[in-house]
Amino acid sequence: MKIDLKIRRFNPSTKTGREPYYQAYSVEASEGMTVLEALLEIAGKQDPTLSFRRSCRSSICGSCAVKINGFTKLACNTQIIPAHQKDKELVLEPVANHTVLKDLIVDFDPFWKKMDKVKPYLMPAEKRAKEVAVTQEDAAAIDDAQKCIMCGSCNSECNALEIEKRYLGPAALAKAWRLVGDVREAGGRNRLGRLSDDHGIWDCVRCVHCVEYCPKGVAPLTAIERLRARALEEDIRDNHGAKHVDAMVDSVKKVGRLDEAAMTFKTLGFLRSLGMIPFGLKMEMHGKMPHPHLFSQIKEIKEVRTIYKEIERQKNKKAKDRTKD
Ligand code: SF4
Ligand code: SF4
Ligand code: FES
Numbered sequence: 395m396k397i398d399l400k401i402r403r404f405n406p407s408t409k410t411g412r413e414p415y416y417q418a419y420s421v422e423a424s425e426g427m428t429v430l431e432a433l434l435e436i437a438g439k440q441d442p443t444l445s446f447r448r449s450c451r452s453s454i455c456g457s458c459a460v461k462i463n464g465f466t467k468l469a470c471n472t473q474i475i476p477a478h479q480k481d482k483e484l485v486l487e488p489v490a491n492h493t494v495l496k497d498l499i500v501d502f503d504p505f506w507k508k509m510d511k512v513k514p515y516l517m518p519a520e521k522r523a524k525e526v527a528v529t530q531e532d533a534a535a536i537d538d539a540q541k542c543i544m545c546g547s548c549n550s551e552c553n554a555l556e557i558e559k560r561y562l563g564p565a566a567l568a569k570a571w572r573l574v575g576d577v578r579e580a581g582g583r584n585r586l587g588r589l590s591d592d593h594g595i596w597d598c599v600r601c602v603h604c605v606e607y608c609p610k611g612v613a614p615l616t617a618i619e620r621l622r623a624r625a626l627e628e629d630i631r632d633n634h635g636a637k638h639v640d641a642m643v644d645s646v647k648k649v650g651r652l653d654e655a656a657m658t659f660k661t662l663g664f665l666r667s668l669g670m671i672p673f674g675l676k677m678e679m680h681g682k683m684p685h686p687h688l689f690s691q692i693k694e695i696k697e698v699r700t701i702y703k704e705i706e707r708q709k710n711k712k713a714k715d716r717t718k719d
Pocket of ligand 2: 456
């Protein structure tokens with residue numbers, strides 16, 4: 395069956411390729427043929443100037459991630475006929491949130507630098523009193539994070555990364571959890587301190603794209619949530635993310651719902667909140683400004699506080715059990 399496809403081309407070293415454009419190709423597709431096999435066919439028989447990355451052809455090396463009809467996927471793991479049938483067209487583009495170098499090839503340097511920032515190696519204690527046994531449960535906690543093949547699909551689809559390039563991103567944070575969550579790791583608290591700084595764990599907006607688009611089931615968002623929970627357990631609170639969480643908890647405890655105006659002050663502090671006034675005015679103009687009178691205490695506040703008491707009781711019990719161990 396003949397399949398037409400369009401590929402986004404870009405080559406800054408030629409006059410014609412300086413501005414991105416879409417080039418049409420056509421391949422004879424057989425049952426089971428992958429998008430990568432189509433690319434190899436085009437580069438081998440029709441157009442040797444077409445550039446893309448690949449190596450293993452079996453979803454292991456992570457080098458062939460591209461956008462297929464707008465969604466990031468591994469080219470070697472996507473069959474061309476179903477992909478074409480689903481959307482009645484096939485458009486291949488480089489992954490997003492990365493600078494394009496040529497055609498489907500993007501600059502992965504920022505990706506590796508962020509990976510480097512989380513110090514992607516275990517730092518066990520120099521001297522151990524006794525052997526650290528890793529139970530099945532301990533291994534399971536970091537198991538998903540170990541499956542990462544560094545393909546960058548999650549970063550390509552990350553909404554937080556799209557607006558803030560300095561954000562560490564889901565791939566590096568999944569790696570960070572793999573280490574913080576390892577019972578043999580001794581530098582966890584220091585790591586969590588660094589990860590709680592600006593553009594770390596608290597930048598994620600929980601859009602769940604990294605979970606949806608990861609071809610290996612790493613679920614970076616779960617890793618990020620575990621890092622956040624661990625950072626709060628370690629009482630690392632001098633950052634906007636933790637302050638925001640504390641403000642939410644206080645608000646619900648106090649009035650039974652979120653008082654967003656008060657939360658802004660508690661999260662950003664007085665001076666930085668002043669900088670939010672233009673934004674607040676815009677919200678007001680669009681009828682989106684939460685008004686204080688809406689935040690009167692809810693009738694069921696006693697029930698809410700009972701839940702808080704129970705959480706506190708369980709927390710204290712856990713802390714006691716830990717000291718016993
Ligand atoms: S859930 Fe967070 S890390 Fe994952 S893609 Fe969305 S913003 Fe990025
Ligand atoms: S977490 Fe998943 S999507 Fe992200 S780099 Fe690793 S394997 Fe790829
Ligand atoms: S070529 Fe290695 S993951 Fe696709």
